[in-house]
Amino acid sequence: VDRPIELRSDNAAGVAPEILAAVVAAGEGSALAYGGDEWTDRLQRRARDVFEHDRARVFPVVTGTAANALALSAMCPPWGAVLCHDTAHVLRSECGATSMFGGGAVLRGLRGHSSKLWPASLEAAFADTRWDDPHHSQPRVLSLTCPTDRGAVYSVAELAAVASTARGRGLSVHLDGARLANAVAALGCSPAELTWRAGVDVVSLGATKNGALSTDAIVSFDDHVSEELVYRTKRAGHVASKMRFQSVQLDAYLTDTLWLRLARTANDAMAIIAAALREAQSRGAGVELLGDPDANMAFVRLPAGTAHRLEQAGVHCYEMGDDVVRLVTSFQTSEPDARDAVQRIVTALG
Numbered sequence: 001v002d003r004p005i006e007l008r009s010d011n012a013a014g015v016a017p018e019i020l021a022a023v024v025a026a027g028e029g030s031a032l033a034y035g036g037d038e039w040t041d042r043l044q045r046r047a048r049d050v051f052e053h054d055r056a057r058v059f060p061v062v063t064g065t066a067a068n069a070l071a072l073s074a075m076c077p078p079w080g081a082v083l084c085h086d087t088a089h090v091l092r093s094e095c096g097a098t099s100m101f102g103g104g105a106v107l108r109g110l111r112g113h114s115s116k117l118w119p120a121s122l123e124a125a126f127a128d129t130r131w132d133d134p135h136h137s138q139p140r141v142l143s144l145t146c147p148t149d150r151g152a153v154y155s156v157a158e159l160a161a162v163a164s165t166a167r168g169r170g171l172s173v174h175l176d177g178a179r180l181a182n183a184v185a186a187l188g189c190s191p192a193e194l195t196w197r198a199g200v201d202v203v204s205l206g207a208t209k210n211g212a213l214s215t216d217a218i219v220s221f222d223d224h225v226s227e228e229l230v231y232r233t234k235r236a237g238h239v240a241s242k243m244r245f246q247s248v249q250l251d252a253y254l255t256d257t258l259w260l261r262l263a264r265t266a267n268d269a270m271a272i273i274a275a276a277l278r279e280a281q282s283r284g285a286g287v288e289l290l291g292d293p294d295a296n297m298a299f300v301r302l303p304a305g306t307a308h309r310l311e312q313a314g315v316h317c318y319e320m321g322d323d324v325v326r327l328v329t330s331f332q333t334s335e336p337d338a339r340d341a342v343q344r345i346v347t348a349l350g
């Protein structure tokens with residue numbers, strides 16, 4: 001095999017040159033610590049501009065887990081419940097961080113007929129809630145993930161509908177946007193349309209998966225949550241003394257639509273791979289595409305032994321068990337890479 005093709009995770013990708021260059025430039029000279037610097041100031045203005053919200057506030061944090069857990073703990077009282085999809089990263093893959101920072105707030109996983117939540121999913125959860133009963137955690141926050149952990153993208157209308165059902169019962173709405181750029185690029189909507197205009201109060205904004213070096217962020221559209229986050233980020237050890245190096249990454253990321261251009265490359269590569277998988281499925285090659293690869297991630301069931309042959313052919317992907325593999329493209333997956341991956345997959349399928 002001449003060159004492996006990386007489809008394990010977008011976290012395996014490198015750094016976008018524009019972002020690396022911005023970090024290098026910020027390394028000249030000195031600046032006030034803990035976010036009192038010009039880059040952090042510029043980032044705040046940039047986020048207000050990009051999200052078209054004049055009270056938006058950005059809190060750089062080091063991981064998506066920190067963004068989710070700190071945002072949700074600021075939104076939910078300790079006696080509250082955060083409703084999320086059963087597949088949600090906050091529930092499945094963050095080792096209880098939200099409950100720890102939330103002082104005991106619980107996560108309640110809901111099932112839908114796909115990886116999305118729908119108004120009916122929430123209504124069923126509400127019907128199954130003992131409201132005003134102090135023996136039971138009270139639903140206070142809805143946490144949505146877009147793209148979902150299975151790679152599907154809510155349309156703006158779908159997201160607004162489920163957010164509206166939540167708000168109708170007094171819940172606030174959090175969006176895990178670990179791959180928000182991929183969703184916005186896939187929909188061709190504005191960042192505002194998929195967030196606060198659709199009823200979202202607080203966003204976990206991913207950047208590391210899509211070209212940043214070492215930062216994600218919380219974007220809050222709610223003044224009360226923003227005030228909480230000032231102190232909660234500090235207590236959690238997420239107010240970096242050299243915050244300017246995170247802020248400069250996020251500022252470069254959001255400048256001149258870089259984040260959307262990077263995401264489009266990843267999405268376009270996945271579209272090529274997904275089309276080939278669909279074609280293989282329709283000609284009865286034993287492939288089953290699970291869910292909707294709307295952005296940069298696909299889950300596929302392959303004939304037994306194929307995953308091993310794929311690895312031998314230099315296509316790196318995660319085996320999820322039960323002959324299912326996860327394929328994820330990134331801003332580094334070029335069109336030739338995607339076509340090469342398709343060739344190798346077709347060969348591995350025999």
Ligand SMILES: Cc1ncc(COP(=O)(O)O)c(C=O)c1O
Pocket residue numbers: 062063064065066068089090145148149176178179
């Ligand atoms: C949907 C989603 N949310 C949150 C995260 C958490 O990010 P991190 O690994 O930086 O804590 C991930 C990471 O894989 C993710 O896929």
